[in-house]
Amino acid sequence: MSSATTSASGGRPVLAPPPDATEPVRHPDAPAPGTPLGPHYDQCFGCGDDQPYGLHLAVRAGEGVGVTAEFTVRPAHQGAPGLAHGGVLASALDETLGSLNWLRRVIAVTGRLESDFLRPVPVGATLHLSARCTAVAGRKMYASAEGRIGGPQGPVAVRAQALFVEVGVSHFTSNGRPEEIRAAMSDPDQVKVVRAFEVGP
Numbered sequence: 533m534s535s536a537t538t539s540a541s542g543g544r545p546v547l548a549p550p551p552d553a554t555e556p557v558r559h560p561d562a563p564a565p566g567t568p569l570g571p572h573y574d575q576c577f578g579c580g581d582d583q584p585y586g587l588h589l590a591v592r593a594g595e596g597v598g599v600t601a602e603f604t605v606r607p608a609h610q611g612a613p614g615l616a617h618g619g620v621l622a623s624a625l626d627e628t629l630g631s632l633n634w635l636r637r638v639i640a641v642t643g644r645l646e647s648d649f650l651r652p653v654p655v656g657a658t659l660h661l662s663a664r665c666t667a668v669a670g671r672k673m674y675a676s677a678e679g680r681i682g683g684p685q686g687p688v689a690v691r692a693q694a695l696f697v698e699v700g701v702s703h704f705t706s707n708g709r710p711e712e713i714r715a716a717m718s719d720p721d722q723v724k725v726v727r728a729f730e731v732g733p
């Protein structure tokens with residue numbers, strides 16, 4: 533196995549939680565199962581309403597540290613004629629996985645994302661996504677996701693495993709372009725300010 537998929541210590545796959553990992557904990561203020569989370573940032577490619585070519589992914593809180601989401605593939609998302617681009621599908625998985633952090637009220641960004649593409653996804657299809665956090669170890673959150681087509685119980689078209697790493701707000705304020713940081717920070721809607729930075733953009 534290559535060093536890209538195994539850890540430095542002992543050959544454990546990098547996306548396998550270490551033995552001292554713990555169960556993820558849902559924050560007491562997390563929205564009830566079934567509640568739409570809404571966009572975390574209106575310019576986000578994954579969920580933002582103001583991104584004309586974005587995914588406009590709609591995420592709902594699930595049970596525990598889990599979410600469901602839907603994404604309908606539009607012509608702007610094509611790779612091959614009539615089919616979704618693989619990078620766009622990976623973005624849908626990443627966005628769905630990222631929203632798990634909102635249920636934990638932890639600021640975290642994607643460190644690693646491994647995707648499997650099992651079936652082609654046509655333009656016009658709705659991808660029914662689900663994701664759950666499987667373990668936490670220090671700043672690291674381990675999670676998995678899948679996307680089905682033809683309905684929520686349809687065949688799995690894509691799936692992913694991911695590692696998110698907890699960061700401070702300075703990850704965004706120090707590295708993001710100042711124009712967008714200033715605009716997001718000065719939004720009069722304080723809930724929007726919090727959500728723009730509490731969940732990785």
Ligand SMILES: CCCCCCCC(=O)SCCNC(=O)CCNC(=O)[C@H](O)C(C)(C)COP(=O)(O)OP(=O)(O)OC[C@H]1O[C@@H](n2cnc3c(N)ncnc32)[C@H](O)[C@@H]1OP(=O)(O)O
Binds near residue numbers: 629631733
């Ligand atoms: C609504 C939700 C929207 C969500 C949108 C989707 C989320 C996103 O797409 S976020 C954007 C994409 N991601 C990024 O831009 C992140 C860029 N990367 C970084 O900033 C840094 O590399 C970062 C923060 C991940 C880690 O850096 P740093 O804080 O210095 O931590 P570091 O000490 O290197 O790593 C911490 C732990 O994570 C592990 N780790 C970090 N990266 C990886 C990786 N790629 N693979 C495996 N393990 C990793 C380290 O081995 C370390 O483990 P341990 O504690 O056991 O030693």
